[in-house]
Amino acid sequence: MLDAVIIGAGAAGIAAARRLQDSGRQVCIFEASSRIGGRVQTDLQWADFPLELGAEFIHGEKAVTRMLVMQAGLHLLPVNRGGKLLWGDPARPITKIDRVERKLILGLLADYTNLKTAQLPTDISLKGYLMSRGWDQSAIQTADVLLAQTCCAPIASLSCEDLRREMLADHAGGLVHGEARILEGYSALFNWLSTGLDIRLNSPVSSVHRHPDGIMVTVGQEAHVARTCIVTVSTAVLSAGKIAFAPALSDAKLAALAALRMEPATKLIYKFKELFWNPAVTYMAHRGHAPRWWTPAYGRQGADAVIACYITADSARKLDGMEESAALDLGLSSLSALIAVPRARLSAGLSAARRVSWADQPWIGGGYTYVPAGSAFARPALAEPEDGGLFFAGEATAYDTNPQTVHGAVETGWRAAKEAAAYIRARTL
Ligand SMILES: Cc1cc2nc3c(=O)[nH]c(=O)nc-3n(C[C@H](O)[C@H](O)[C@H](O)COP(=O)(O)OP(=O)(O)OC[C@H]3O[C@@H](n4cnc5c(N)ncnc54)[C@H](O)[C@@H]3O)c2cc1C
Known part of the structure; x- marks a missing residue:
């Protein structure tokens, strides 16, 4: 009998399988789609450098993925986004942050950071908290772009208690000097980490039955039995009932799932024949429909001129509802205003463009999971094992590290592997 069946070959599933197999356990991963990586997906064809679609x-300067990159013999491309942010207004192009905007952003960031120690009588939304600190509607819109959309969440709903929990649990460290891309692409890391693992692609698990003598998972017509099972799929997939559990999941788990939310996350990516922006640009944002922009080729000498807009939550839902060409048009107009290059010139210089919508991915269903105000119990409850050897990992379960990240997902995989190994040990002594 297998020691563990793992559902999903994303960051969490691969990390869990690696740990278990390296400690001598027999493991198999079932992956619904035709590739590994889940929300990590590098396209090696579209541009002349590895382009991240997810x-x-x-x-963070101490994120565990940095250590894995070193072990894999891969390379980091540092990028300072936060410290080099260019902030604009949809009506006015930007070249640098003006003094007023700078003061506003620094003030918002200070209040955001103060959440760590703020005395809040109840869990309130980030919007509620910032309004209680005296910020007006226009400042809230700035915070929405820079703070809430980063969390793939509407600012009026995002839980301050969960943000505070993350700040206290954070061990990945500083962002300003701690951000990097992987030179060879994120997928290269998980190709390396999954070497030698038994991964079955195109194998969606449809049910998980817990029996006294093991766990049986169904994949198509086949049944597979293991001592334990680690579920790593997204909360959107779990909430959609794509996997049937028998006996049913506990009330606490179902309450957590009912509380958690996964909003859309979409990238608009443009490749131009020439560079229309300063090569030193790392991050630009404004309050327009397509608000946050960055430069995927930053630090790669002579690479294709590619710029990407990352949109989440309500704005992403709007863009996902349009025809792809209309969404790309809207993004291009936004970019034109932001960098003060006429729209017609940008259109003439465009060599390719694409929209990548993660809500449309049937086995993912959105960006990443956020906690609405009043539901701060949900992450630990989702992570809690169920009787009979059923364990849970995945970014949404990261209550003791950073959720919504790759390194957080990896750490949840390691946590679930440890729990599963202890369970097996206790039954084989
Ligand atoms: C657009 C975007 C940008 C992001 N940017 C960053 C970033 O810059 N830095 C960062 O750290 N994080 C970022 N993230 C978040 C990060 O990608 C995720 O937190 C992390 O990859 C999640 O890993 P996971 O293993 O929890 O889940 P997933 O990657 O979702 O893995 C779960 C796997 O389960 C599979 N699956 C689903 N249902 C079944 C089933 N029934 N049977 C079998 N398999 C199934 C899925 O196909 C998937 O492969 C981003 C995410 C998105 C979407």
Whole structure:
């Protein structure tokens, strides 16, 4: 009998399988789609450098993924986004942050950081908290772009208690000097980490039955039995009932799933025949419909001129609802205003453009999971094992590290592997 069946070959599933197999356990991963990586997906064809369609950055100077990059013999491309942010207004192009905007952003960031120690009588939304600190509607819009959209969440709903929990649990460290891309692409890391693992692609698990003598998972017509099972799929997939559990999941788990939210996350990516922006640009943002922009080729000498807009939550839902060409048009107009290059010139210089919508991925269903105000119990409850050897990992379960990240997902995989190994040990002594 297998020691563990793992559902999903994303960051969490691969990390869990690696740990278990390296400690002598027999493991198999079932992956619904035709590739590994989940929300890590590098396209090696579209540009002349590895282009990230999903996760792009390593966040934090001590993120565990940095250590893995070193072990894999891969290379980091540092990028300072936060410290080099250019902030604009949809009506006015930007070349640098003006003094007023700078003061506003620094003030918002200070209040955001103060959440760590703020005395809040109840869990309130980030918007509620910032308004209680005296910020007006226009400042809230700036915070929405820079703080809430980063969390793939509407600012009026995002839980301050969960943000505070993350700040206290954070051990990945500083962002300003701690962000990097992987030179060879994020997928290269998981190709390396998954070497020698038994991964079955195109194998969606449809049910998980817990029996006294093991766990049986169903994949198509086949049944596979293991001592333990680690579920790593997204909360959107779990909430959609794509996997049937028998016996049913506990009430606490179902309450957590009902509380958690996964909003759309979409990238608009443009490749130009010439560079229309200063090569030193790393991050630009404004309050327009397509608000946050960065430069995927930053630090790669002579690479294709590619710029990407990353949109989440309500704005992403709007863009996902349009025809792809209309969404790309809207993004191009936004870029034209931001960098003060006439729209017609940008259109003439465009060599390719694409939209990548993660809500449309049937086995993912959105960007990453956020906690609405009043539901701060949900991450630890989702992570809690169920009786009979059923364990849970994946970014949404990262209550003791950074959720919504690759390194957080990896750490949840390691945590679930440890729990599964202890469970097996206790039954084989
Ligand atoms: C657009 C975007 C940008 C991001 N940017 C960053 C970033 O810059 N830095 C960062 O650290 N993080 C970023 N993230 C977040 C990061 O990608 C995720 O937190 C992390 O990759 C999640 O890994 P996971 O293993 O928890 O889940 P997933 O990657 O979702 O893995 C779960 C796997 O389960 C599979 N699956 C689903 N259902 C079944 C089933 N029934 N049977 C079998 N398999 C199934 C799925 O196909 C998937 O492969 C970004 C995410 C997105 C979407």
